[in-house]
Amino acid sequence: MEPPTVMTRRVTQHSVTPRLALGRRLALTALAAGAALLTLAAPVRAETAAKALEAHRAALEKRLQGQGFTVVTEGPFVVVGDESPTRVRSRATGFLRWTIDLLEKDWFDKQPEKIIEVWLFKNERTYRKGAKKFFGDDPETPFGYYSPDDRALVMNIGPGAGTLSHELVHPYMEANFPDVPAWFNEGVASLYEQPRERDGKLVGTTNWRLPNLQKQLRARTLPSLATMMSTSSDEFYGAEYDSYAMARFLCQYLQDHGKLAEFYRAFVADEKDRTGKSALEAVLGKELAEFEPAWRAWVLGLRR
Numbered sequence: 001m002e003p004p005t006v007m008t009r010r011v012t013q014h015s016v017t018p019r020l021a022l023g024r025r026l027a028l029t030a031l032a033a034g035a036a037l038l039t040l041a042a043p044v045r046a047e048t049a050a051k052a053l054e055a056h057r058a059a060l061e062k063r064l065q066g067q068g069f070t071v072v073t074e075g076p077f078v079v080v081g082d083e084s085p086t087r088v089r090s091r092a093t094g095f096l097r098w099t100i101d102l103l104e105k106d107w108f109d110k111q112p113e114k115i116i117e118v119w120l121f122k123n124e125r126t127y128r129k130g131a132k133k134f135f136g137d138d139p140e141t142p143f144g145y146y147s148p149d150d151r152a153l154v155m156n157i158g159p160g161a162g163t164l165s166h167e168l169v170h171p172y173m174e175a176n177f178p179d180v181p182a183w184f185n186e187g188v189a190s191l192y193e194q195p196r197e198r199d200g201k202l203v204g205t206t207n208w209r210l211p212n213l214q215k216q217l218r219a220r221t222l223p224s225l226a227t228m229m230s231t232s233s234d235e236f237y238g239a240e241y242d243s244y245a246m247a248r249f250l251c252q253y254l255q256d257h258g259k260l261a262e263f264y265r266a267f268v269a270d271e272k273d274r275t276g277k278s279a280l281e282a283v284l285g286k287e288l289a290e291f292e293p294a295w296r297a298w299v300l301g302l303r304r
Contacts, residue, residue: 053078056115067212074118076111081120081157091120095161099168099195102202105260112171117150120157122165126199127156128145129192146170159304162193162207179270182236183229184276187247204252205300213245222246225295226288251300259283259303 032038056080064080074096083304096118115236119134121127124142131137131154138143139140144155144163151165169189173180191204209279212215218223228250236243254260266279275277277288284291 031077041118041121049076053115060117077116077118079118079120081122082126083120083157084124088120091161095164096168098197099165099192099202100199102195102200103168103172107200107264108172108176110172112175114151115150118164119152119154121155123158124156127154127158135235148174162195165192165195166190168192179274181231181274181276182230182233182242183231183247184251186236186244187251189246190248191251199302203255204248206252207302208304209242209245209248210299210302210304212242212302213249216241216245217300224288225250225292226277229277229280250295251303253295253298254283 015088023202044240053073053076057071057073060078061069064071068082070081070083072092073167074092077100079088079092079096079182080193081091083091114281119130121130125140127144128263131139135147135150135152135154137145137147137154141155143159144153144157144167146153146167148170153164153171154234155163157164166189170185170194171298173185173188177184192202193209194205194207196203196205222228225246228236228243228246231243236247251260254263263276263280263283266283267276270276270279281287281291
């Protein structure tokens, strides 16, 4: 991010007293010095972050020496993989870099503040073994997860990179929207489980979550959008309906209708309503109860 520019106004000498002119010159000199410091600050911070990232990589590489892992850095992350060194580097400079670049371009101004490790295991067996050995976890999912406490994304990369693009959203959302509700955090992350690039932007395409959502829509077992958006984290993650799919396809609707970025900005700015309902109604130009039938019909008309 470019440092802020300090704007100064030229002083017409004959319009002020000598003392005031001197004061103005001193003030302008101070502002110019401040601008110079700000200009220097960004590279200094970047250099400090790069050194910390490399030190973390080196320490992790030493810790894992002889265990078949390759450790590299990419963006704000340290990547650890148990595939061949060439394959690990390719994943880091390929899909991971591509996803980071588009997330930062389209969505997030801030990178994660702390160093985060990305552990890429080649199959489910090594993924479960590594999660247990290095983090003391018994994963509930065969694909992967993000552990904020460990500052680590841990995943089975064997089935594909969709889980990686999903999980990458979480540390970025954590840095940029700290009190984001679970439904939007998981909705955006799930949107990017099958990402594509379109006109230089990251887009999510209709994925495997659709059939179950359509089934529940037809069975009329889904709550209203307003109810889903009002859930606590525990309620969202423990829901008896497919809360992930419901949140995901609300986000895809907004994306496909060119309103997702606008909604995100409005949602972040709305400190009074952290459910997102007020921001969504403002962006849509209608109340949720009026919008919901159109959304449900849209979902039922989708095909994979």
